[in-house]
Amino acid sequence: MSAGGIKEQRLFARNRNFRALLVSSTSGVLGNAVAAVALPIIAAVELQASNFEVAALAGMTFLPWLILGLLIGVWVDRLPRKPVMMAALAVRVVVLGVLPLGYWLGFLSTPLLFGVAFIAGVASVFFQLADAALVQQAVTPDELMEGNGLITGSGAAADAAGRAMAGWLTSFAGASNTLLVQLAASIVSLFAVQRLDVKEVVQPPTKRPIVREMADGLRYTFSTAPLRALLFNAALWNLGGNIAASLIVLLVLRTLGESEVWLGLLLAAASLGGAVGGVTANWMGERFGSGPLWRWSMVPGVLGYGSLLVLSPGWGMLWGVAGMFVMGASVSWNIVVGSSFRQRVCPPGMMGRLGAASRTVSWGMLALASLTAGVLAETVGIRQAILVGVVIACTAPLVALLGPLRGVTRLEDLAEAPAPVPREEAPKGSL
Structure with a gap:
C-alpha cells in the first residue's frame, strides 16, 4: 500500500467527525448520481420532452x-x-419523493419535474x-489536501x-422508480450528519444588512x-464542459440510438476517473507540486470531452468511456487543489460566503451552459453543440x-501571508 493510502486511512481512523462527513458526502453523491441519470431519462423517455x-x-x-x-x-x-445540513437533506427527501408518487398516481409532468429539480437544487x-x-x-490545515x-x-x-446502477435500473424498473435509491441514500446521509460533533465557528449576531455581507463574499472571492x-478557470471549464455534458x-x-446502459457506463467512467483523481491528488501534489498539477489538470480533461465527438454505436462507445475516465480524473485533480487552497486561506466566518460567491460564478455557469446547450441542440444539432x-x-x-x-510550484505557499480582511470588517485605522 502506498504511503498516501496509509495516511488517508489514518485520517479516517483517527477523526470521527471526518468519518461522519465522508459517509454523509459519499451517500449524498451516490443519491445525486442516481438522480442525475434518472431525471433526464424521465424527461426524454417517460415524458417525451423536447431536446431543449x-x-x-x-x-x-x-x-x-x-x-x-x-x-x-x-x-x-x-x-x-449541522442543522442546516440536516434540514437540507430532509427537504430533498420530501421533494424528490414527489416524482415516484407522481409516476404511480399519474400526475407526473415536465413542469413538475423542473420544479422538483429547482427546489432540490x-x-x-x-x-x-x-x-x-x-x-x-x-x-487541520495540513490535512486539507489529504481530506x-x-x-x-x-x-x-x-x-x-x-450512475452505472441508475443506467441499469432505469432500463428495467423505470426512471421514476429508480429515484427511490436517491431517497434511501439521503436518509443515510442524514443519519451520518446527525453524528457530527464539531465545535462550530459561527459569526456573532449582527445587524449588518445582508446585501453588505453578500458583497463581502463577492469582494473576497476577487x-x-x-x-x-x-x-x-472553474467558470470557463463549467461553461464549456457542461454544454457537452448536458447533451x-x-x-x-x-x-446514436443506444440504451440507458451505455449512458450509465459513460457517466460512470467519468466518476471512476474522478475517484482515481481524488485519491491520487495528494500524492501528485507532493510529487509534482500543487501549482503544476492545477495548471495542467484541465488539458487531458478537454481531450476527454472531445472523445464524445467520435462516438458511434456499439463498440465505438468505448472511445467515450475512455475519454470520460480521463476527464473525470482531470476534474478531480483541479477540484482538490482549488478547494484545499480556498479552505486554507479563508477565515472560518467567511467560508459560507466565499463558497457561495465562488460557486455563484462558477456553478452558475453550469445553469447557463445547460440552457445554451438546449438552444444549440435545437438550432445547430447535438454533435455541433x-x-x-x-x-x-x-x-x-x-x-x-x-x-x-x-x-x-506550491499554491499552499501563497497562503502563508494573512488573508485579506473584507473592507467593512477591517480594524480601525487601516485603509
Whole structure:
C-alpha cells in the first residue's frame, strides 16, 4: 500500500467527525448520481420532452447557485452548519419523493419535474456550503489536501456506482422508480450528519444588512490573484464542459440510438476517473507540486470531452468511456487543489460566503451552459453543440497556463501571508 493510502486511512481512523462527513458526502453523491441519470431519462423517455427541455433540465439544479447562492452563503455563515445540513437533506427527501408518487398516481409532468429539480437544487446549495465550512473545521490545515482528496475520491467512486446502477435500473424498473435509491441514500446521509460533533465557528449576531455581507463574499472571492485565477478557470471549464455534458443523454439515446446502459457506463467512467483523481491528488501534489498539477489538470480533461465527438454505436462507445475516465480524473485533480487552497486561506466566518460567491460564478455557469446547450441542440444539432462546448472548455487550461499562477510550484505557499480582511470588517485605522 502506498504511503498516501496509509495516511488517508489514518485520517479516517483517527477523526470521527471526518468519518461522519465522508459517509454523509459519499451517500449524498451516490443519491445525486442516481438522480442525475434518472431525471433526464424521465424527461426524454417517460415524458417525451423536447431536446431543449432535456438539456435545460440539467441546469435546473444549478440555477439556484446563480440566483440565490450569495444570499444563502450569508445565512450559512450566520447559522450553525449541522442543522442546516440536516434540514437540507430532509427537504430533498420530501421533494424528490414527489416524482415516484407522481409516476404511480399519474400526475407526473415536465413542469413538475423542473420544479422538483429547482427546489432540490436550493436544498443542495444549503447543504454543500455548510458541508464545505465544516470540512475546514473538522481537519487541520495540513490535512486539507489529504481530506479533500479522500472525500473527492470516495465521492467520485460513489458517483460512478450510482450512475452505472441508475443506467441499469432505469432500463428495467423505470426512471421514476429508480429515484427511490436517491431517497434511501439521503436518509443515510442524514443519519451520518446527525453524528457530527464539531465545535462550530459561527459569526456573532449582527445587524449588518445582508446585501453588505453578500458583497463581502463577492469582494473576497476577487481579492487576490490566486482566488481570481481559480475562479476564472472553474467558470470557463463549467461553461464549456457542461454544454457537452448536458447533451450526453440526447447524444446516446436519440442521436446514436443506444440504451440507458451505455449512458450509465459513460457517466460512470467519468466518476471512476474522478475517484482515481481524488485519491491520487495528494500524492501528485507532493510529487509534482500543487501549482503544476492545477495548471495542467484541465488539458487531458478537454481531450476527454472531445472523445464524445467520435462516438458511434456499439463498440465505438468505448472511445467515450475512455475519454470520460480521463476527464473525470482531470476534474478531480483541479477540484482538490482549488478547494484545499480556498479552505486554507479563508477565515472560518467567511467560508459560507466565499463558497457561495465562488460557486455563484462558477456553478452558475453550469445553469447557463445547460440552457445554451438546449438552444444549440435545437438550432445547430447535438454533435455541433458538443463541439461548441469543447472549444469553450479549451479556454480553461489557457487561463491556468498563461495566467498569474503560471510560475507557482506550491499554491499552499501563497497562503502563508494573512488573508485579506473584507473592507467593512477591517480594524480601525487601516485603509
